[in-house]
Amino acid sequence: MNAKFLLRASLTTLCLAMAIGLTSCxxxxxxxxxxxxxxxxxxxxxxxxxxxxxxIREGFTKESVFLSWGRPDQVSEGSQKGTKIEKWxxxxxxxxxxxxxxxGGMGWGRGYGRGYGYYGAWDPFWGGYGPTVTYVPYKAASVTFRGNRVTEYLRGPQ
Incomplete structure (x- = not known):
């Protein structure tokens, strides 16, 4: 292969990688x-x-809230004082x-196994000790609509 072909191929690959990187940003x-x-x-x-x-602000339409915050995780409908409301x-x-x-390993406690080498180290397969992370859901925001318009909203842990 000649040098020009390799240079073009390298530049094309680089440009493609940059384009993918920019779109993912x-x-x-x-x-x-x-x-x-x-x-x-x-x-x-x-x-x-x-x-x-x-x-968002009071008076926004559902479409405006969608653009700003995205699709809600839950939608509920009801009425309040005879007026239909929708809550996102x-x-x-x-x-x-x-x-x-x-x-831990084959024994109880801090990873004291029978020769498995997990002495004090946490092993995700056998168990053991150590920090565990669990992701807990919470209500991050809610929006109330009356007649397709925002009448109230709350953002932050509720």
Whole structure:
């Protein structure tokens, strides 16, 4: 193979890798806006700025909230004082760290096995001791709509 071919192939590979890297850097918010340009372009300029920041306000439509926060994890409907309401709930997860103490190797306790070499080390297959991470769901945000408009919203652990 000649040098020009190898150079072109190398540059093509590099450009392809950069393109893949750049597309993977876009956030979910940016992807929602890019996939829904008609919804985004219908918004007033002040609302576009809020959406770009991942924020909402009272009076937003369901479509505006979707652009800003994405699809809700749960939707519930009901009525309040004779008015139909819809509530969107967003769920997040947070890590909870615990220390575990259990079976290690072939014996009980801190990994004291019968010659397995796990003395004091945590082994995910046999058990043992050490920090464990569990992700616990929590209600991260909720939005209440009356007549397709936001009437109240809460963001943060609830």
């Amino acid at each position: 876009t956030s979910a918010l940016e992807r929602r806006i890019a996939r829904n340009p008609d919804l985004y372009n219908k918004l007033p300029t002040s609302d576009r700025m809020l959406v770009e920041q991942g924020r 709930t967003y769920v997040g997860t947070q890590p909870v760290y615990t220390d575990s103490f259990g079976w």
